[in-house]
Amino acid sequence: xxxxxxxxxxxxxxxxxxxxxxxxxxxxxxxxxxxxxxxxxxxxxxxxxxxxxxxxxxxxxxxxxxxxxxxxxxxxxxxxxxxxxxxxxxxxxxxxxxxxxxxxxxxxxxxxxxxxxxxxxxxxxxxxxxxxxxxxxxxxxxxxxxxxxxxxxxxxxxxxxxxxxxxxxxxxxxxxxxxxxxxxxxxxxxxxxxxxxxxxxxxxxxxxxxxxxxxxxxxxxxxxxxxxxxxxxxxxxxxxxxxxxxxxxxxxxxxxxxxxxxxxxxxxxxxxxxxxxxx
Ligand code: C2E
Ligand code: CA
Ligand code: CA
Ligand code: CA
Numbered sequence: 001x002x003x004x005x006x007x008x009x010x011x012x013x014x015x016x017x018x019x020x021x022x023x024x025x026x027x028x029x030x031x032x033x034x035x036x037x038x039x040x041x042x043x044x045x046x047x048x049x050x051x052x053x054x055x056x057x058x059x060x061x062x063x064x065x066x067x068x069x070x071x072x073x074x075x076x077x078x079x080x081x082x083x084x085x086x087x088x089x090x091x092x093x094x095x096x097x098x099x100x101x102x103x104x105x106x107x108x109x110x111x112x113x114x115x116x117x118x119x120x121x122x123x124x125x126x127x128x129x130x131x132x133x134x135x136x137x138x139x140x141x142x143x144x145x146x147x148x149x150x151x152x153x154x155x156x157x158x159x160x161x162x163x164x165x166x167x168x169x170x171x172x173x174x175x176x177x178x179x180x181x182x183x184x185x186x187x188x189x190x191x192x193x194x195x196x197x198x199x200x201x202x203x204x205x206x207x208x209x210x211x212x213x214x215x216x217x218x219x220x221x222x223x224x225x226x227x228x229x230x231x232x233x234x235x236x237x238x239x240x241x242x243x244x245x246x247x248x249x250x251x252x253x254x255x256x257x258x259x260x261x262x263x264x265x266x267x268x269x270x271x272x273x274x275x276x277x278x279x
Contacts, residue, residue: 023079023082026076026079027079027083027085030076030079030080030083030085030089031085033063033065034085034088034089034092037092038063038064038065038066039061039062039063039064039089039092039093039096040061040062040064040096040265041059041060041061041062041093041096041097041100041266042059042060042061042062042263042264042265042269043057043058043059043060043100043114043263043264043265043266043269044057044058044060044256044261044262044263044264044269045057045256045260045261045264045269045272045277046058046115046234046254046255046256046260047254047255047256047260047276047277047278048253048254049235049244049247049248049252049253049254049255049278050248051276051278052275052276052277052278053275053276054112054272054273054274054275054277055112055113055254056112056113056114056115056147056254057112057113057114057115057269057272058114058115058117058149058256058263059093059096059097059114059115059116059117060073060117060263061073061077061089061093061117063075063076081119081120081121084121086119086121086122087121087122087125087127090116090118090119090122090131091131091135093116093117094116094131094132094135094146095135095138095139097114097116097135097146098135098136098138098139098141098146099139100114100266101114101139101141101145101146102139102140102141103266104270104273105140105141109270109273110273110274111145112145112273113144113145113146113147113175114145114146114147115146115147115148115149115177116146116147116148116149117149117150117179118148118149118150120150120151120153120154120156123150123154123158123161123162123165124158124161126161126164126165128148128165128169129165129168129169129171129172129174132146132148132169132172132174133172142173143172143173143174144173144174144175146174147174147175147176147177147197147198148169148174148175148176148177149176149177149178149179149200150176150177150178150179151178151179151180151183151184152178152180152181152183152184153184155184155190155194159190162194163193163194163195166194166195166196167195170195175197175198176195176196176197176198177196177197177198177199177200177234178191178194178196178198178199178200179200180200180202180236181199181200181201181202181222182201182202182204182205182218182222183202183204191229192229196231197231197232198231198232198233198234199222199226199231199232199233199234200234200236201219201222201233201234201235201236201252202236202237203236203237203257204237205218205219205235206235206236206237206238206239206243206247206257207237207239207243209242209243209246209247210240210242210243210245210246216246216250219235219246219247219250219252220250223250223251223252232253232254233252233253233254234252234253234254234255234256235247235252235254235255235256235257236256236257237256237257237258238255238256238257238258238259238260239257239258239259240259241259243257243259244259244278260277260278261277
């Protein structure tokens with residue numbers, strides 16, 4: 001048994017070594033990819049639950065890898081977070097989104113706001129407001145066309161810093177969405193203090209709609225709470241007409257998910273402008 005345990009130890013070490021090596025390789029590749037401008041942004045439409053009208057889009061980063069093809073955030077975002085490269089990547093994404101908005105504006109389209117995901121790291125450094133201002137100015141975009149999505153996990157580090165950063169975003173007119181809502185642990189008091197404009201309910205809860213009654217109870221409680229606090233509610237990950245029907249009945253404001261559209265390259269998402277797209 002002793003030698004077995006020893007063998008196991010060696011096995012884990014080799015495994016850990018490979019993991020570490022993979023992380024270091026990806027980190028190095030990521031840094032180079034930022035330099036070489038290999039990132040692109042896809043846009044997922046968000047529509048009004050009742051009218052089906054396009055009301056916004058979410059910017060989702062992709063890595064156009066020269067050998068591996070198109071990589072999704074699952075393949076690199078954790079490593080970007082851990083290495084702090086997420087701060088640079090966040091700047092890249094914000095700049096690309098504002099450049100895209102400027103292009104659509106030049107094409108004479110009636111813009112809808114684009115929400116950009118921000119990581120806790122960016123809030124730690126207190127640079128989210130400056131990041132927005134720089135990109136908005138560079139491309140001549142009004143602040144109301146950018147929204148910031150953040151998760152409750154940002155509260156874990158420096159809550160006071162986060163409150164101040166959120167206040168400063170409001171001062172410049174950038175709305176804030178609380179992403180993956182329902183998966184974190186923030187108290188109602190924290191939620192109230194956070195002063196966010198929109199609750200974006202995690203798709204794990206959307207997935208329960210139509211199946212169990214509890215799923216509906218949870219969602220309808222969120223909708224009434226949001227009403228009372230003056231917030232809007234977005235359901236993420238809406239995939240079926242049944243889920244949509246429940247969300248319409250519960251009075252959820254906006255929906256996003258494969259039922260409407262997958263995230264799309266900018267050139268393809270434009271077809272949603274001025275459309276009503278619910279089944
Ligand atoms: P998220 O912010 O919760 O984004 C929603 C994810 O759900 C996206 O995955 C989207 O493609 C996917 N999704 C949308 N509708 C549906 C649906 O109906 N069903 C299912 N099953 N999935 C759906 P994606 O693009 O792979 O992004 C994953 C995560 O990576 C995002 O989760 C976000 O946390 C992070 N991320 C993406 N772009 C950025 C970025 O620019 N900056 C930062 N910091 N994080 C980003
Ligand atoms: Ca998001
Ligand atoms: Ca989410
Ligand atoms: Ca997420």
